[in-house]
Every structure is written in structure tokens, then in C-alpha cells.
Amino acid sequence: MISLLTFCFPSSPPGGGGSANKFLNIAHRGASGHAPENTFAAFDKAVEMKADYFELDVQMSKDGHLVVIHDTIVDRTTDGTGEVKDLTLRELKRLDAGKWYGPEFAGERIPTLEEVLDRYRGKIGILIEIKEPDLYPGIEEKVAEALKERNMHRPKGGKVIVQSFGHDTTRNFHRILPSVPVGVLLSHADYPDGVTDEKLASFADYADYVNPSQLLVDEDLVRRIHTLGLQITPYTIRTQEDADRMITAG
Numbered sequence: 001m002i003s004l005l006t007f008c009f010p011s012s013p014p015g016g017g018g019s020a021n022k023f024l025n026i027a028h029r030g031a032s033g034h035a036p037e038n039t040f041a042a043f044d045k046a047v048e049m050k051a052d053y054f055e056l057d058v059q060m061s062k063d064g065h066l067v068v069i070h071d072t073i074v075d076r077t078t079d080g081t082g083e084v085k086d087l088t089l090r091e092l093k094r095l096d097a098g099k100w101y102g103p104e105f106a107g108e109r110i111p112t113l114e115e116v117l118d119r120y121r122g123k124i125g126i127l128i129e130i131k132e133p134d135l136y137p138g139i140e141e142k143v144a145e146a147l148k149e150r151n152m153h154r155p156k157g158g159k160v161i162v163q164s165f166g167h168d169t170t171r172n173f174h175r176i177l178p179s180v181p182v183g184v185l186l187s188h189a190d191y192p193d194g195v196t197d198e199k200l201a202s203f204a205d206y207a208d209y210v211n212p213s214q215l216l217v218d219e220d221l222v223r224r225i226h227t228l229g230l231q232i233t234p235y236t237i238r239t240q241e242d243a244d245r246m247i248t249a250g
């Protein structure tokens with residue numbers, strides 16, 4: 001089975017030279033090569049495998065609860081059917097989110113963001129992706145509130161980063177809760193010709209991380225991101241060859 005762990009390479013701290021010792025291992029949707037994605041089973045496995053962070057995807061139920069699931073419909077990763085936004089938390093909680101992956105995972109549930117924060121904060125870093133924000137008006141405020149209630153906007157509250165492909169959302173989140181680091185996700189499809197200096201400078205106004213598809217990563221992009229004082233955590237690295245290419249790119 002292919003491991004879906006994501007390997008990411010942030011910049012060295014100011015004054016630091018090397019990068020090998022600053023190599024972060026971020027478990028994509030939890031250790032999703034070993035357990036059903038975005039469930040406690042996958043997050044427990046990420047802790048057990050000593051990842052630095054796990055990544056998760058957050059959306060909103062019909063009745064306004066933050067739930068951890070990747071697709072906007074439940075069909076692929078549960079035994080249910082329909083859109084996340086059309087189902088209440090009670091309806092979502094009835095679904096089995098594990099047995100599609102393997103019978104030994106039957107009974108896994110879609111977690112709420114609050115359950116995940118309560119269970120893992122301080123034990124492992126948590127990289128929160130706000131998914132499809134256009135479908136969920138106000139989701140930035142809700143995520144910020146969940147973090148604040150747990151003091152996770154303070155340095156001692158546990159490592160957390162918030163990222164999104166929606167850059168209005170990342171900017172807005174930064175405005176609401178500026179002490180929590182923000183990452184902008186960049187897809188290859190959105191930037192087929194690469195990322196301009198102007199674009200990177202606009203991210204530097206509020207973001208801490210630029211998180212491009214690994215297809216966009218080369219030495220020049222890494223250098224330009226680091227020059228702005230930003231860090232880079234590309235997605236999704238699945239092979240040793242890709243990991244080596246990221247290391248070579250700096």
C-alpha cells in the first residue's frame with residue numbers, strides 16, 4: 001500500500017543554514033495510507049508514526065457544526081449519500097466512515113473539528129484546511145472560535161496552521177485571528193505558468209506558509225518564497241524520488 005504521508009520542507013529559521021533538520025512530516029488527512037482518511041484511526045496512526053503534524057479538511061453541516069471530511073459529498077468515504085451541507089450533525093454522525101477502507105475500521109465516525117482539537121492538541125501539530133469556503137459562509141469565524149475556546153491561538157495552546165485554496169478565506173482568517181499562522185494553497189491548475197513575485201508579495205502580507213502543489217516546486221520558487229520570509233510546505237509527496245526532488249529544491 002502506498003503511504004499518503006506528505007513530506008514538507010519549511011525554510012530554516014533566521015540565521016539557520018541547513019534544511020535537513022527542519023524537514024517536517026505532515027500526515028495527509030492523517031496517516032491515510034494506513035487508516036481511513038480524516039478519522040481518529042488515521043490521526044492516532046499519525047501520532048504513533050511520529051508525524052510532526054497531521055492535515056485535515058473541515059466543512060460545515062446543515063446545522064452549522066464543523067465536520068472533518070474531504071469531499072463535499074459523503075459517498076466516497078462513508079456508507080451514506082448526499083452533500084455534507086445538506087446533512088445535520090446527527091445525520092452525519094450516524095454514517096460509518098471506516099468500513100469502506102477495511103472491515104477492521106468499521107464504526108469510525110466523521111469527527112467534528114472540536115473533537116479533533118480536544119483529542120490531539122499539544123500532542124501533534126494540526127494543519128486545518130478550510131474546504132470549499134464558498135459553500136460555507138462564516139466558516140472562518142467558526143474555526144477561529146473553536147481555536148480560541150481552547151486557547152489554541154496562543155503559543156502554548158499547541159501547534160496549529162490554517163490553510164485554504166480560497167485566498168479571500170485565508171486573508172479573512174488572518175484578520176480574525178492574526179496570531180494563528182496561515183497557509184495559502186496553490187494548485188498547478190490555477191498557476192500553470194508559475195507564481196509571480198507580485199502574487200507571492202500579496203501572500204506575504206498575511207500568510208506564513210505558501211503551500212504549492214509539488215508540481216510547481218523548483219529551486220527558484222523556493223528561493224523566492226524564502227526571500228519574502230515565508231515558509232513552504234508543498235503537497236503531496238508520495239515517493240522517495242519526489243522527496244529527494246523537494247530536498248534538492250531547498
Ligand code: CA
Binds near residue numbers: 055056129
Ligand atoms: Ca486537504
